[in-house]
Amino acid sequence: MTYDFAAWLGLALRWLHVIAGVAWIGASFYFVWLDNSLTPPEPPEEGVKGELWAVHGGGFYHSRKFTVAPDHLPEHLHWFMWEAYTTWLSGFALLVVVFYFGAQSYLIDPAKAALSPLSAVAIGLGFLAGGLAVFEGLCRSPIGQKPALLGGLWFAVLTASGYVLSHLFSDRGAFIHVGAMIGTVMVANVFLVIIPNQRKLVAAMRAGAYVDPRLGAMGKQRSVQNNYMTLPVILIMISNHYPALTGGSSGWLYVAMMCAAGVSIRHFFNLRHVGRTAPGFLFLGATLFILVSMLASTKPQTVADAAPPSYGEVEAIVQRHCVMCHSPNPAHRGITAPPAGVVLDSPEHISRYAPRIYDMAVSSHAMPMGNETGMTDQERQALGLWIKAGARAP
Secondary structure (H helix, E strand, O other), rough: OOHHHHHHHHHHHHHHHHHHHHHHHHHHHHHHHHHHEEEOOOOOOOOEEEEEEEEEEOOOEEEEEEEEEEEEEEEOOOOOHHHHHHHHHHHHEEEEEEEHHOHHHHEOOOOOOOOHHHHHHHHHHHHHHHHHHHHHHHHHHHHHOOOHHHHHHHHHHHHHHHHHOOOEEEEEEHHHHHHHHHHHHHHHHHHHHHHHHHHHHHHHHHOOOOOOOOHHHHHHHHHHHHHHHHHHHHHHHHHHHHHHHHHOHHHHHHHHHHHHHHHHHHHHHHHHHHOOHHHHHHHHHHHHHHHHHHHHOOOOOOOOOOOOOOOHHHHHHHHOOOOOOOOOOOOOOOOOOOHOOOOOOOOHHHOHHHHHHHHHHHHOOOHHHHHHHOOOHHHHHHHHHHHOOOOOOO
């Protein structure tokens, strides 16, 4: 009996990553909503900035936020940090297991750049570290006091990174690294600023020393930054399931537009929580989403007067580039079952899955993974012509 350790490790890490991410993002959404929904206490209470009464799960809750800090701290104080740390650690472990150990299959696209696995991994890590350094530099400069300018510059950095990485890595590898850059910055906000500042606040209170309100303000600023990055990072982490979005030469632009849509939608809800109605931001987000869906759904044009290839030619292309994974018993290293259950071992199956072949190998270059078999544009066009002609099998 053989045991596919790598596959099950990948499942465990992916599951943990999603669970931790739900907890972290849920907490982020909740606390930003809570902060925006506070109202002055009635009657006014010295030192209390705002309060909120809520009902949930059959019980009543009374939340209060202090202007700086309460007069005393209870023995038990809950810290929201492990949700963030677990999300990043599990995500980075997944990046290593899937994309770094499997760099030849998942990260490198020889048609884009002749990279060795070691150099590809070094580039990936360099972008993670470089993105964090750039973001921290912006935050700690005078630009950090101008949220709109900071957000615009950081968006430009991410867009430029997506463009560069899409010309170095496979589409899948490129955009997962942009998502990892965002996630790294988000967890750094927690690890480098929010938690250390909270520890300083707690230590000052327990020592009876002066509690600097700027520490709390800095923590809130980073928390709000994370709140705006949540929708883009979720989008990028699931984008691999949608090759029409990330595949092709314009994938970097489509992803950037979708991330801008996410930020716009998030801003609409943040304003709504403080009682401001700004439907323009929701409209902008929806418009960008629809625009990207129209642009990304435009199929490439094939040569109109070219005759479709014979089934024999198509079968030869499939045998060269697809069957190593899409067969009842895959021969590709690390793959034990045909991806998505697609088996291309007979004329009937090739014809049945022709629309999937078109989406994954013609309208995008998502398959073969990392184009490790070197499928040419002419072969992709031949598949497209055959499928457009009806995908007839003998």
